[in-house]
Structures are given as structure tokens and as C-alpha cells.
Amino acid sequence: MNTAVAVADAPAVSRTADPVVTGIGVAAPNGLGTAAWWTAVLRGESGIRPVGRFDASGYPAKLAGEVPGFVDAEHVSSRLLPQTDRVTRLSLAAAKEALDDAGADPAQLPDYAAGVVTANSFGGFDFGQQELQALWSKGGQHVSAYQSFAWFYAVNSGQISIRHGLRGASGVIVSEQAGGLDAMAHARRQLRKGARLVVTGGLDSALCPWGWAAYLAGGGLTERDDPARAYLPFDEDASGHVAGEGGALLVLESAEEARRRGARVYGRLAGHAATFDADGTSRLGAAAELALADAGVRPDEVDVVFADAAGERGADRTEAAAIAALFGPHGVPVTAPKSMTGRLAAGGASLDVAAALLALRDQVVPPTTGTSAPAADCPLDLVTGAARPAGDRPLRTALVLARGHGGFNSAVVVRGADA
Amino acid sequence: MDRLTLDDLKRILRECAGEDEGIDLDGDVLDLNWFELGYDSLAILQTTGLIERDFDVMLDEEALDDADTPRRYLAMVNELLAARTAA
Numbered sequence: 442m443n444t445a446v447a448v449a450d451a452p453a454v455s456r457t458a459d460p461v462v463t464g465i466g467v468a469a470p471n472g473l474g475t476a477a478w479w480t481a482v483l484r485g486e487s488g489i490r491p492v493g494r495f496d497a498s499g500y501p502a503k504l505a506g507e508v509p510g511f512v513d514a515e516h517v518s519s520r521l522l523p524q525t526d527r528v529t530r531l532s533l534a535a536a537k538e539a540l541d542d543a544g545a546d547p548a549q550l551p552d553y554a555a556g557v558v559t560a561n562s563f564g565g566f567d568f569g570q571q572e573l574q575a576l577w578s579k580g581g582q583h584v585s586a587y588q589s590f591a592w593f594y595a596v597n598s599g600q601i602s603i604r605h606g607l608r609g610a611s612g613v614i615v616s617e618q619a620g621g622l623d624a625m626a627h628a629r630r631q632l633r634k635g636a637r638l639v640v641t642g643g644l645d646s647a648l649c650p651w652g653w654a655a656y657l658a659g660g661g662l663t664e665r666d667d668p669a670r671a672y673l674p675f676d677e678d679a680s681g682h683v684a685g686e687g688g689a690l691l692v693l694e695s696a697e698e699a700r701r702r703g704a705r706v707y708g709r710l711a712g713h714a715a716t717f718d719a720d721g722t723s724r725l726g727a728a729a730e731l732a733l734a735d736a737g738v739r740p741d742e743v744d745v746v747f748a749d750a751a752g753e754r755g756a757d758r759t760e761a762a763a764i765a766a767l768f769g770p771h772g773v774p775v776t777a778p779k780s781m782t783g784r785l786a787a788g789g790a791s792l793d794v795a796a797a798l799l800a801l802r803d804q805v806v807p808p809t810t811g812t813s814a815p816a817a818d819c820p821l822d823l824v825t826g827a828a829r830p831a832g833d834r835p836l837r838t839a840l841v842l843a844r845g846h847g848g849f850n851s852a853v854v855v856r857g858a859d860a
Numbered sequence: 861m862d863r864l865t866l867d868d869l870k871r872i873l874r875e876c877a878g879e880d881e882g883i884d885l886d887g888d889v890l891d892l893n894w895f896e897l898g899y900d901s902l903a904i905l906q907t908t909g910l911i912e913r914d915f916d917v918m919l920d921e922e923a924l925d926d927a928d929t930p931r932r933y934l935a936m937v938n939e940l941l942a943a944r945t946a947a
């Protein structure tokens with residue numbers, strides 16, 4: 442591997458001080474709400490379908506992963522409806538689910554002890570499109586005053602903060618797919634500085650004509666129209682990915698706070714590292730290696746890897762090589778449940794962390810769908826076909842990988858509550 | 861349109877800014893201030909934008925600051941509309 446940053450010089454942090462995840466909220470194309478989504482994931486049920494939000498028949502890419510059954514008024518007050526894009530509404534729903542799931546009441550904490558750090562890549566794209574259309578077709582008088590913030594990347598953090606009174610250090614991370622992991626790392630920083638609880642993770646939604654134009658310009662979308670053969674990570678027939686919306690938010694707490702209130706713990710955030718492909722050379726493997734070092738975990742202690750899974754031949758080969766270099770060819774179970782949702786920009790890796798935590802809880806690795814077997818040049822033990830229950834060796838430690846458009850790499854290590 | 865009624869205002873408020881839980885705009889609201897009605901300055905900005913558009917009128921920013929209840933707001937707008945009709 443290519444990087445050996447002086448991790449040994451980092452201050453020794455007691456492992457028992459690792460922050461813990463106590464709540465999960467999900468809005469995903471194959472299920473709204475954690476329970477519905479996780480059930481679908483374990484069954485291998487895909488949420489990839491022809492685009493329904495707008496008429497995509499004239500575009501080269503015609504499939505998407507859209508969150509089903511989201512009734513805005515059930516999750517968002519009438520005061521907020523005129524001033525929020527769909528991504529903010531999905532975020533508010535996921536945040537409430539996560540906080541309820543954690544049994545956390547931020548109002549009981551001292552002022553500024555709880556914050557929100559989310560990742561986002563698009564901001565309120567659909568909202569912004571409507572206001573731009575109003576501007577150009579009717580004039581400035583017709584543009585909503587709420588456009589001033591409804592479009593903005595940080596708007597989800599802001600609205601969650603207002604709704605739940607989370608007034609501590611907060612912010613937004615913009616590093617595309619890597620953002621879901623980088624946000625968790627920033628949340629961990631805030632906890633180390635004294636915060637007790639941070640709502641973190643990320644969601645994205647840009648399934649509108651303007652968003653589609655951005656996706657198409659960004660490249661990498663498959664142009665196939667058969668949902669079952671469109672997004673095939675690590676398959677020799679891979680043709681690109683499908684874009685989707687949604688993601689996950691997590692309640693990350695200091696171990697001390699979780700213990701104090703006797704919270705149920707899904708697992709702990711044991712390690713993170715981020716790298717950047719400055720010169721066109723992939724440093725995804727370096728991010729993985731550094732995250733393991735940060736966690737104090739050896740490669741042979743990792744029980745499952747959630748792959749970035751680009752679904753593009755070159756990028757798949759690169760990731761497979763990085764994983765094989767760390768763990769050996771076919772050396773560790775690898776999966777990509779995002780094959781059922783499409784790539785969710787900032788929401789993708791957050792959702793993978795949620796999946797990793799539930800995999801550790803339920804002792805089962807969710808499947809990669811579509812792909813029947815990895816290509817010969819991707820020497821991975823890819824979990825395909827059906828979910829794979831843990832055998833003699835329990836699932837205790839998971840590595841989650843993410844690559845963001847433009848050269849971002851990020852890796853997170855999560856360990857089960859008892860690991 | 862030469863007159864803004866309370867019903868007009870309530871309809872526009874609901875459209876532009878929704879209605880807070882625990883607030884009934886159909887109740888006795890004329891003399892409650894915007895804050896008591898659950899509206900922040902941005903909600904009133906959005907509402908004012910729509911009224912200016914639909915009634916083809918420009919409201920005075922300083923007068924808006926003083927129009928902090930539905931009664932005062934209606935009086936301010938209707939005074940302007942009446943002056944325009946008379947002109």
C-alpha cells in the first residue's frame with residue numbers, strides 16, 4: 442500500500458471512548474423507515490425503477506431509485522412545507538426517526554451539547570429549479586423568499602437543528618458519496634470536543650430535470666432501461682450506475698452519554714480516514730488502511746466490507762484491487778446493498794453505515810443484487826444472490842468504503858456493541 | 861383588486877407560510893402579532909411578496925415593520941389601495 446502516515450503519533454484514545462450509534466433513521470428507495478428498508482435489503486428487493494418523478498423518456502438515463510410512499514404532510518408541518526425541498530423533508534423524517542429510535546431527548550441536555558452534522562451534495566435542487574423557472578418565465582417578483590435558504594447544502598442541518606433544538610456545533614460536509622462518512626468523522630470531532638450527541642449522516646435528492654442534467658453532465662449513469670441489469674457493481678457486464686435519492690441519519694453519542702442514559706447501542710464508530718486522489722492515482726486503499734489504523738483493527742479482524750461499488754469497470758477493478766491488497770484475494774466478504782437503491786450521493790455511505798450496523802446486530806451480510814458473480818479481474822468474495830448469515834465466525838467489525846466524485850475517498854470502521 | 865380582506869390575508873398566509881400547530885387562523889386573530897401567530901419575518905416577507913404581485917402594489921418597508929398584526933397589516937395595505945383607487 443502506498444501511504445504510511447504517522448498514525449502512531451496520534452494521541453492514544455481509549456477505545457471505550459469511541460462514540461456510539463444509538464439511533465437510525467432511513468429514507469431509501471427500497472423502503473421508507475429503518476424497518477421497512479432493512480427487511481427489503483435482506484430480501485434483496487430493489488427500489489430501482491423507471492423514473493416516476495418527471496418524464497425522463499427523452500433523456501439517455503431512464504432509471505432511478507425513488508423513495509416510495511413519502512407523504513410530505515405526515516412528516517413536515519404546514520409551516521415548513523412552503524419552505525422546504527424534498528431532500529429537507531426526507532431529512533426531517535429520518536432525523537425524527539433516528540432520535541425517536543435512540544430514545545434521546547435533546548431538550549434534557551445542557552444548551553449547546555447536541556448538534557447536527559450532515560452531508561449533502563445537491564442542496565434543494567427541485568425547489569431551486571421551480572424558482573429558477575419562476576424567475577425566467579414570470580420575473581423576480583415570483584421567486585419565493587424561501588429560495589434564500591431552501592436550495593442550500595446546509596439547509597437540512599439547519600432545519601433539523603431548529604426542529605429538535607440542537608443548538609450545539611453543527612455544519613454540513615460536501616464531498617459527494619464520501620460525505621456520509623466524512624460527516625460522521627466531523628461529528629466524532631465535535632464529540633471529542635465535548636458535545637454529547639450529534640445527529641449525523643446524510644441524504645440527497647435531485648430527481649428533477651435540472652438535477653438530471655447535472656447527473657448526466659457528471660457522467661457514469663447507465664443508459665440501460667432494464668432495472669435488473671442496469672447497476673451491476675463488480676460485474677463484467679457493468680455499464681455504470683443508477684442515481685437514487687435518500688440516505689440515513691444516525692444519532693452518534695459519546696459513550697459516556699449513552700451509558701449515562703442506558704441507551705441501546707448499535708455499535709461504535711471505531712475509525713475513519715479520508716484521502717484524496719490528487720494526481721489521478723486512487724487512494725481508496727490508503728483511506729481503508731488508515732481507517733483501520735485509526736480504529737486499531739487489523740485487516741484479519743474485519744468481518745465484512747461495504748464497498749463503494751461504482752458499477753463502472755475501471756473503478757470497480759480499482760476498488761477490488763484495493764480490497765484484495767488489504768485482505769488478500771477473496772479474503773473478506775464484500776457486499777454492495779446500494780445495488781438495490783442506486784447511488785445516493787451523500788446518502789449512499791450513510792445508508793451503508795446503517796446497513797453495516799444492522800448486519801452486526803443481526804449477524805447477517807445483506808446481498809449485492811443484480812450482479813451474479815464478480816468479474817474475473819475483481820477477486821472478491823462478493824455476497825450475491827441472497828443474504829449470508831454469519832457462520833462460525835461472528836460479525837463484529839465492518840469496513841465501509843466510499844468514493845466521491847472529484848477524487849474524495851473515505852473509509853469508516855464500525856464495530857458491534859460488544860466487539 | 862382594490863381591497864384586501866381578512867379572508868384574503870388568511871388564504872395567502874396559509875399558502876405562503878402554512879399554519880402553526882395550535883394556531884387557528886379562523887379564530888380571533890386580528891390583534892395577535894405575527895410572532896404570536898407563529899410567523900417569522902420571512903413568512904411575512906413571502907406573504908407580502910405575493911400580495912404585492914397579486915394586487916400590483918408596492919408596500920412601504922417601514923410601514924411593514926409597524927404592521928405587526930393582521931388588523932394593522934390590512935389597514936396599511938388597504939390605505940394604499942384606497943389611495944390608488946382615488947388617484
